[in-house]
Amino acid sequence: MPDFVYLASQSPRRRQLLEQIGIRHELLLPDASEDTEALEAIQTGEVPAAYVKRVTALKLDAAVARLKRRGLAAGPVLCSDTTVALGRTIYGKPDNAADARRMLGELEGRTHRVLTAVAVQHGKKRLETLSESRVRFCDLSPARIRTYVATGEPLGKAGAYAVQGRAATFIEHIAGSYSGIMGLPVFETAVLLRQLGFKC
16 A cells, blocks of 8 residues: 655645645656646637646656656656636636736636646556536725735636635635645545545
8 A cells, every 4th residue: 555645746735735634745846847837738629627637637647757757666646737717718827917817807706617637646547536616706896806916826826816815805605625726626636545545
């Protein structure tokens, strides 16, 4: 039975959520030469669920190759990716503050989806899952959006917000997985890890 996972993510939230369920992990971060942003490029006509699953699979492929290249001890490798969607429109990480203001302006007063795909590979066995949640934002004034964006919190976050941060004050209703909105759905992830022999 494996006693740890390699986490191929720079997200401190994902580390925190694995720790919460008692999963020991080691980071397996990209080399400086790897173009991780290119993996997140959206293909023409791609729907949100297909997009987030494809990106997660690509990240896992890259992480498994990285593990072999570095000659590290064998172990399960876990990857995850989160995207925000309004209808078929995908909201990834904003390019800059202006892009973050645009995204939040389009999401305010509406219900959007947050999709988080998780994939784990151990040897030749690969398991995948998808968490989908719905989040409703209250009406937000341009001034309130500007104030939030000025904190810098939206940058680097899908949909230009962090549910565990100041944007919590925007959220009227959530249906689904809070941890999935954070970036790693704990229930679904535990189901996958138990299939590999973890006790969680």
